[in-house]
Amino acid sequence: MTQSIAVFGSAFNPPSLGHLSVLKRLTRFDRVLLLPSYSHAWGKKMLDYDARCELVSAFIDDSGLTNLELCRIEEAIATGDEAITTYAVLTELQKRIPDAEITFVIGPDNFAHFHKFYKSEEITAAWQVLACPETLKIRSTLIRDKLASSCSISHLTTKKVATMLVDDSRFKFE
Numbered sequence: 001m002t003q004s005i006a007v008f009g010s011a012f013n014p015p016s017l018g019h020l021s022v023l024k025r026l027t028r029f030d031r032v033l034l035l036p037s038y039s040h041a042w043g044k045k046m047l048d049y050d051a052r053c054e055l056v057s058a059f060i061d062d063s064g065l066t067n068l069e070l071c072r073i074e075e076a077i078a079t080g081d082e083a084i085t086t087y088a089v090l091t092e093l094q095k096r097i098p099d100a101e102i103t104f105v106i107g108p109d110n111f112a113h114f115h116k117f118y119k120s121e122e123i124t125a126a127w128q129v130l131a132c133p134e135t136l137k138i139r140s141t142l143i144r145d146k147l148a149s150s151c152s153i154s155h156l157t158t159k160k161v162a163t164m165l166v167d168d169s170r171f172k173f174e
Contacts, residue, residue: 008105009035013046015059018138038074062158087119103128144173
């Protein structure tokens, strides 16, 4: 039986209610794979990968959505500090789940520049690409800024994620 799989990659540095507003619109998919960036293509400074994966797991628990899964495929295919391309991720996922119908979910800001993605034409020839804007404009940057100012973030992310960010020193941003 063919599975419908949405692939939603992000830095998740940290996960926000903006992310959740996109994910709530992907309920038609059997599985939605959340892929934290292992190595950011533009050298963005991020929390440790394992810490962000813990945050994503808590985020999934809080979401109430049963089709969400943490996917660590970027870690599995990483080579040193090289950036991992969307094409490499989708190719590996298709190898691992050959009968899956895979859709790459992208924000409209990135969709406008999709032609600059490595092998963008090959991606659109092999897989579906879905531009899906968030309905809540809450960025991870806002959460980091609020944390730096010792302000509440409870209205910006899920309960478990907010608690982890405030109470656990492993989740401190520089």
